[in-house]
Amino acid sequence: MAYATARAAIGDSEFDRDTAVVARPGEPGTYDSELSAGWTIIRAVNGGYLLAVVGRALRAALPHPDPITITAHYLTASEPGPAVIRTETVRAGRTMSTGQASLFQRDEEGREVERIRVVAGYGDLAALPDDVRTSATPPSMPSYEDCVSSSDAPAGGPVTGSTAILDRLDLRLDLATAGWAVGAPSGAGDMRGWLGLADGRDHDAVSMLLAVDALPPTAFDLGLAGWVPTVELTVHLRCQPAPGPVRVALRTRNLAGGLLEEDAEVWDSKDRLVAQSRQLARAPRP
Amino acid sequence: MAYATARAAIGDSEFDRDTAVVARPGEPGTYDSELSAGWTIIRAVNGGYLLAVVGRALRAALPHPDPITITAHYLTASEPGPAVIRTETVRAGRTMSTGQASLFQRDEEGREVERIRVVAGYGDLAALPDDVRTSATPPSMPSYEDCVSSSDAPAGGPVTGSTAILDRLDLRLDLATAGWAVGAPSGAGDMRGWLGLADGRDHDAVSMLLAVDALPPTAFDLGLAGWVPTVELTVHLRCQPAPGPVRVALRTRNLAGGLLEEDAEVWDSKDRLVAQSRQLARAPRP
Known part of the structure; x- marks a missing residue:
């Protein structure tokens, strides 16, 4: 059709x-x-x-x-x-x-x-100069086809309540960071996935603001369940995203004092680092 | 005396x-x-x-x-x-x-x-809970005694103009990131050093806001000279710093479109990650 x-x-x-x-x-x-x-x-x-x-x-x-x-x-x-x-x-x-x-x-x-x-x-x-000197490399993760869609996920898991946003996203998680959905989080504090919009709209600068906060929280990969409210979120946009789904890689390194940082990188189909973000969030109570 | x-x-x-x-x-x-x-x-x-x-x-x-x-x-x-x-x-x-x-x-x-x-x-x-689950590790760098003070630096280098701040700091750079001072930057985009205040005042939360922006810019280690004006700087403070100089590690991974990010971590004498920061700055013209 x-x-x-x-x-x-x-x-x-x-x-x-x-x-x-x-x-x-x-x-x-x-x-x-x-x-x-x-x-x-x-x-x-x-x-x-x-x-x-x-x-x-x-x-x-x-x-x-x-x-x-x-x-x-x-x-x-x-x-x-x-x-x-x-x-x-x-x-x-x-x-x-x-x-x-x-x-x-x-x-x-x-x-x-x-x-x-x-x-x-x-x-x-679009008006920024073309110079690029980067030592950043795209996240190591499986292809879009080899990642798992949220529609493949079993019922249950740490999310209770609305999952309406999942119907709006084309989100495919790296299985290595999806163990929490079956009660086996890796403990590393990572979350990686391919992210598009469900209706096929390509990304632009505005949708990058969604992309950095659209994956499940890294807290799930740390074995914590529940709400992870953002205190503050800063996003840097470094170039226009090319067409197609982007790769989003989240990482938490330091959970301390009831707070954690969640760093995001967004990479486009041309292997360019499109966005970097960091948020400070309240950790769920263990 | x-x-x-x-x-x-x-x-x-x-x-x-x-x-x-x-x-x-x-x-x-x-x-x-x-x-x-x-x-x-x-x-x-x-x-x-x-x-x-x-x-x-x-x-x-x-x-x-x-x-x-x-x-x-x-x-x-x-x-x-x-x-x-x-x-x-x-x-x-x-x-x-x-x-x-x-x-x-x-x-x-x-x-x-x-x-x-x-x-x-x-x-x-001081009122935050004591829980810490961190995978972050302190920067690999020489001891305070084996780092080089700015007073050891040769004249010249990429800084022209005031260096008044150096008289207020007890700053000792990791030699591996100080090559720019003798015309031999590493190209990696790193800057690491021990940072105290010249009059021996210990650090507190307020001086952490200085610490994340007090080292020479990573642009120097990339081989760029000149002014690197900050557009935006965000600092997260994660715990009170213990007494003594802190280790500050800066890293730039992505210079693109005339802008670069500069990430900082500050570690205290008890090996705790005290502060994380990121700034977006304008790159000096090559």
Whole structure:
């Protein structure tokens, strides 16, 4: 069927519709959005999806299109439904501009509650010079075909609650980091997988903000189960992703004091390091 | 001489005096500071020193004492002289509070210009639980005695301009990453050294903000000379540093599009990973 095999285009896909922001007339820098229930996991809206929504608002507000470095502090748990993003242009430079944004939702009494606060430097990835001097190498992992889809996973495992986001992703995990799904985590603190979008939309700068936070948490590979709330997430975008699924490699090296870092690298089909990120998260109680 | 061998105490040292902030009467959350010329390098005030000044203001403003995760965007070049820091308490939680701060200086026309913008999550390192599950290992490097002090360095090298900060630091570089000083950089993008303060003050949470940005840039080890301006710097503090100099290991893996990341790890005398940081910086033109 042509319909089933059609690939959604960037700008006309589930992800684009669900991250859309609408400028509020008469309030410059303010954008309305509707957080979709389609990107929830366990009991919360995915933090990467949230960052993508705010990233769309900053893209609309700033003179440069791409988040080169973007940091989010997660303050309170977001819920599906209406949200407003208020942006501020901090500085507009020639090659980079700096912006700030907060996403708010209303509580039961109708008061605005801040969900996340973001500061970012935006630039134009397509305008960056071509020089590359890298010693980074792509993660060692099986091919897309030899990784396991979440639809292959047995029922159960450490996730209880919503898995809605899995229907929106084309996520295939490296079996070496998927043992937790059958009660045999490796203990290493790694998570690796191929990541596309379920409707075939290719990646762009905005979907990279989702990609760094879309895999199961490394805590699962450490043998911990439960919610791993992000305190802070910083993403650096280093080039435009080429078409096709990306490889995402997460690693946690230091769990201490009830907190852990989760480092992500995203590599595209041309073997380029597209994004680097680090988040600080609260470790699940053992 | 007792004087020469006396060690400065935390709270009564050059670093403490030069990062002091004074609450402005009648303006809650606003602090005055005097940026010292003693922490300049090449032609700018060191970015880690600046972050420590802002970190002091946030410590004064927030209900928790220690920066657990702190991000700074560097907007314009700071200069020695008066500065004002305006803070905002974004959220005050039980175990962590979130704050924002901007440091301003006045330009020639007397207008306030924003130098850096900071968002941070503060907590209490001493109150964190004791659990540690780490696979991180300290950097492989020579002992303090077998590293080279900046006072041993030949004249010349890639630094032209102020080196005032070197007089405030007890910095001893791993010879393997100091070849640039004699025109023979390794090309690896590494920089490692032992770091104390020249007056013997031990480290604390605030001086960690200096430590992650106090070594020569990894760009020197890549064979590049010149100024490497920080765009954004994020520091995670994972525990209180034990007394004595710390080991700082910097690494750059990906220089692309005129930008490079510089990752830092700081290890204390008890072999604990005290801080992790990453900055995005502009690469010097080759």
